[in-house]
Amino acid sequence: MRMKIRTFVSLAPSTARALVQSILSTTQRGDSQSGSSHHAEPTMTFEREFSHLFAESTDVTATPETVMTHVLDFANYGDWFTLHSGWPSPPPSSLSVGDTFEQNARIMGTPVRLSWTVTTLTDFSLAIEGTGPMGAHAAIGITATPHNSSGTTVTVTNGFHSDALKGPMGAIVSRAMRTATVESLANFRTVLGDTEDASALPARPKPTIPPKPEPVLHLPSGTTIDPWTPVIVGVGQVTHNPDDGSRDPMELAVSAAQRALDDATHPTLPAQRTRVSTVPSTSWSYGDHQSAILANELNIVSPDLAQSAPLGGDGPLRLVNNAADAITHGEIDFAVISGAEAFASLSRHGTNDTWNRDTTTPFAPLRLGSDRSGNNHAEEETGLLTPTVMYGLMDTALRGRLGHTIADHREKITRLWAGFSTVAANNPYAWIREQLSADDIGKPTESNRPIATPYTKLMTANITVDQGAAVVIASAAAAHEAGIPQEQWVFVHAGAYADEEWFVSERHTLGEVPAIGAIGDALTQHLGAPVSDADHIDLYSCFPFAVYAAARELNLPLDDPKKPLTCTGGLTFAGGPLNNYATHGLASVTAAVRNNPGSTGLATALGWYATKHAATVVSTNPPRQQFRDLNVGTRMQRPAARSVTATHTGSATVETYTVTYSPDGAPEAVIFSALLEDGTRWISRSTDSELIAQALETDLIGATLDNRGALTVEGGNQPDRVNTIIDSTVKDPLLKVQWEGPLCILTLNRPEVRNAINLELALALERAIDDFEADSEAIVAILTGVGQDFCTGMDLKAAAQGQYPIAPSRGLLGITGRPPQKPIIAAVEGNALAGGCEIALACDLIVAAKDATFGLPEPKRGLVAAAGGVLRLAQRLPRPIALEMALTGEPIAAPRVHQLGLINAVARPGTALKVARELAGKIAPNAPLSLQLSKQIVDEWHDWPTNEAYGRQSDIASEASFSADAQEGIAAFDEKRTPNWTGR
Template identity: 35%
Template sequence: MSHIDPRTPVLIGVGQIIDRLGEDGYEALSAVDLAARAAARAIDDAGGDPRSISERIDTVAGIRQFEITTPGAPVPLGRSNNFPRSVAGRIAARPARAILEVGGGQGPQHLITELAGDIAAGRSQVALAFGSEAISTTRALAAAPEKPDFGETIEGDLEDRGFGLKGLVSMEAANHGLVDAPSQYALLENARRARLGLSRAEYDAEIGRLFAPFTRVAAQNPFAAAPVERSAEELVTPTEANRPIADPYLRYVVSRDQVNQGAAVLIASVEAARELGVPEDRWVFVHGHADARERDLLDRADLSASPAARLAAGLALEMAGVAPDEVATWDFYSCFPVPVFNAAVDGLGLSPDDPRGLTLTGGLPFFGGAGNNYSMHAVAETVQRARRRPGSFGFVGANGGVMSKYSTAVYSTTPREWQADRSASIQAQIDTVEAVPQVSRARGWATIETYTVKHDRAGRKTGIVIGRLEKTGERFVAMGLEGDDEIVALLESEQPIGRRVWALSTGPGNRVTTSPERADAVRPPRAPALRDAYEHVRVERDGHLLIVTIDRPEARNALFPPAHEELSDVFDAFFADGDLWVAIITGAGEQAFCAGNDLVYSASGKPNYLPESGFAGLTSRRGMNKPVIAAVNGFAMGGGFETALAAHLVVADETAQFALSEVKVGLVAGAGGVVRLPRAIPEKVANELILTGRRIGAEEARQLGVVSRIAPAGGALEAAQALAAEILDGSPTSVRISLEVMNETRGIPDVVDAVTARTSAFDDLMSSFDAIEGITAFATKRRPQWKNQ
């Protein structure tokens, strides 16, 4: 010890706590109080003077609770505005730096590694990492008449690193039911079963064999949330208590998040540890460490494995200079079976019944999934075991996301100077693997790559598939067609992976069933046609003119999926009807044409999607070969402005206001605004409007070329009807073909190339009735009688 670098980091104290609901001694502690109690125990565990240690802490780092990991998640009992400094205040620490880590189960190990590196570099001397969850208390007391208030406001700087959800969540995945961890991990689990060629019964037995030893450890752990030993058979046998969650998972093998737990780890330099009087038998060194990030879920070449976890585990052991058979204790993050299978069994070749065990705590389904903080408990246990067996080695593997992020470390009481991070070498291996090509709108025959069936408490089943299109090999995600028991039966068969399915694109997203015929039977095709009535729009037919009115004045005509679907159907019918030649879209009432996306609905958590034709059934529509006029009365904000930009012509009353206001609410004008506006007006002006969300009036919009005509207040529809009448006076065939030629040549940059481009449109025109009628009527000095033929 005397020759070791004084800046070498050592773990000097660990602490854990549990506050079991309903048991003697239950205190209904908040997340802050749980973390503070664990931190105080870590300080006491160091063996020096607690007050002196608290005063020397220069850095505190907190793990995010679940309720502050998910954007918009409810916090029914309140929370601290500065979790790390709230905890610091409870233990009389006044750190210069406070960190709130990103979400993810890799966080505790990653933070410990980072803080140790800061100490080795001289940027810190004593650091405290901690985390906690009070989910069980929150759920139990949220509706209590005298519920506790966990809210507090603390002054002081905070390095809030954000949610850390980039690459882990997507609107496409959410719209296809992939919003919960069990269903996403089940996809990986089923892919692994197929790779190994195991039957359902054989794989269930493997899951039971893996997790039964975990229950035995949990049963002996005083900090475990569910200390009950269960047999392998019991874990995988469905019962009322052990209900199906997401095939192949039953409740007992799914991470337990209803816990009240906290843990903390205290780290210091060798120099500070000596100054604080921490006995050397409390010191534990980091011998190896690694962090790796896997490709995003749908980008991965192999959905049955995570090379990132295996590479990170291998690198940590290599840095420590130990082989797997030299490791005394293991703890693998175990939210579900597949992360343990991947890292321990497939990666390191360990056996589920290895006498050393694969967990020190009992694992997340049994010890408890303390939110993002589970691995802080694993490190605490590893430190204690290392002290009891001086010179032995303990391994911790921490998993985050959907086997997306992996942090590892090897610990021992044997002195070892700090080694700089070498993770870049393994990350480069991961990043060089090409992403799998994907498609958002899937159509045609496909092969199931992996799958799951979700079960709700009422017994309803929802199939989810990741597949590959046969024609292109592109990957897609889809749900089973609603009301289709055949696809559920296929997914519940012995081995669905590799089976053929029929994919179709619908408004809410991709759907799969067993055949095109089955798709037509479950979801009968409907010819485009106007209905007698709609819920969210009004439709008026006036000769060859169709007037479409968005009828949600109470919401300023803001749109949400059911309204988009109706508008998509209306415009499908318009473009299919040869007797309708011009359409006008406007808004009901005097306040707004369309205020854009219905943000109240978006905040509800319900599926928020656009039909294939886009916002208002127009912004992503191809082949718009009949004129659509936007009659803008009042506000055209966000998606409302994007709808106007998608129209061929815009008539606005003098009160109209236009804006791509998405930046004001943290969104992006993704329904075509960021694409169309810079093509419609000078680029620099478009940039200003997009980046500031600034509103422009009708006159400025006309000067920029966005608006064709301005009408008096309240006169937009009347002016649009007058403009439509002018168009209707000409040949509908000429109008249609003019639009087709403009669309065909829009992407040709050279003007002469565009003018001379080969097109069949002119041939169609010259052979049309309307062309002959127009010439004949001119020659005979009479009004032409157009037929749109």
């Protein structure tokens, strides 16, 4: 389908008005796409002027009256309004001009509280204006206009302004709001019963695996290598000075990709078996079409397409590592990974029509990385919504963990950053090529204002840049056939990725990043040598904390002049083009390795607040074993997440703190993180001038923070006190996760309430199942419980307080709405009642102790077992038996349930897990794809018409018949060896 791609962001009211006028005649998705949303002229006049203003429209078949009925139905905003995340109090039922109300929303994944005032209300229009965190002002106007032919044109006008989010950050937020508006209009059409958006992209086709070519002789090493060994054959970087005019992100990305192709002495890529991967730009959004646009501009026909998540600096290495993995398994021959930002051009020149692109997008690209929200409710309440605040807190926590004084720590991080500026001064692609001293970096000045202690501006990522970078990867066979000189080859040895405890305030300690340590350990095991032995290193460097904490985890020295921790100069000096920095980092590491034959390089990346991490290891030497993209996070052993609160009355011990500054350089607020005796983390924010002054003059780590009508702090400079609390408040997780090779054992761990499921446990179960599904080596799981009961269902006390155990993706109880695709076995001891029985029924196989009982007692409480219990009984039992269990609510003993065919085996009391392990042991040796497809047929056949059933099962089974695992299974049988399954 033909798509016209446009995005509008602005930096000034006059620019906004001019740009709105310039886009009136161009739709985002093509005027021929009936029902699609398109840019429109704002139809609403707001009481105040906004620095960012835009409008989106769509045509619907409903009447204006029907449209406005839905617009004013606030109780159902969650059905269509993408930004909406709930009402802090009952939603408005009727409105008048001047009425006020509050709304919870999520912008760029961040929870915010918006306070609205109704400024316009007519029969066919509504306007609300309000405020949000960080002094932000916003407005939403909705109008319903009769269409010329029939139906209604719905126009949504948005305004946004924040003095704290000027320049690029304001443009990013505006772009996110525009994207959400487009999505909301698509949802609104569905709510009205209109057909779904005709521009929806088809699913990405599955790759075809050809026969493997002959091995390739690698002349520099004198070794013969697997033909599907991934090698980087070209890198390219571009830095543009906006004094020379405006360049848009796609132009920069194309230029970087072309340089990478030229570097590979291979100016064009073949039409088939080439993947084009892009890192999403934030200065100008191309949506899901960015990779297709890049392929079109590079004249690559029929490419495979991939993109990383919309937000996250880990994206480039996730794309590189996944492409290397696809090459390793014969799915593609070439891959180009490219990205760029043009915030400098945007700030200097604004935008124009040349930033638009037409393209044909054949299918939805492969999406890599997580777009999960970055903040929880407590962080929102405290205003922890920007990286500078989060990293300021984490840096001070690191100082406390190390026992450093304020002066000593400042000297270390400014000296570290001075070394980075030295590297940047010698990097031809760096944005700031000036060697600075530690004093230059740490001393606040008019041009180097304080941001959040301990950081000045010269210790933060510089996103106002015009930069692009690209990497080209090929299989050894494809590179050899294309004639790319082997001196250009840099082998991709391994990649890895992992997440921290997702929300910063819930991490066990704020001063450490154990996921990076887990990545280092996994890479070391795969490489057969310490990852710290790498000769050339580029650690992601948005803030000093990111480098300092990662270096500690990877056993890297901070001050070895022979082994600097950057090859670019870092995001402050080399430049920080948001999502795409790590492409520059890997390109620079690759160039350094290539210039030193026999050497090894390490590049790392992270996203959000040191939340999601990735790493890549490269060398001019061939790898000792096949490349792997290691999913490390799924098997990390983490302490239980800390409970966190933003409301506490009483005292606690200050763990860390930061003073934030306004754009004019004046202290604005102090934010504390303090630990209660039981390990709960209390985060708070104060604008009290005396408290701010105290935080600037005194080391408050280990001080007593008190809230009894007013926030006060006493004492300080006691890091040992804090470290003692941190180390002594390790709690058992509510869900224990144990790995035994391909087997994952999940154990419900709330024996004090008979393993009843609360919201926290439901979320933990969902995450554990997601990890199990994502782990390429995981084959089968067992779900069991600690103590005398398997599970007795929902935690009714928590539910009575409004905390229902509903996970966002897998539904009630964290599993019943969407069980895993991989096989899972329930090992039941004691009672599996109510939701506990439903959880067992959501599993594929059940092993139960002889004295175990199953039952759905919901009718005794006026309820229905709606988490799949009644439904699954009806699917698996004769109608009279299903009704007996559903209507009587009486428990049934395991032997009887076994006779009915609901469970697979009855075990002696205390041995259910042992028997479940034995059953899992019979499943685990089999091909994972075959298991998944067999399970799919068993689960879906009920809905197939009799005359289509055989054909449908054949269609599903054929995926296995033509898979690499089928070839491997036949070969292993012939060669009398154990198969090496890949799941492909």
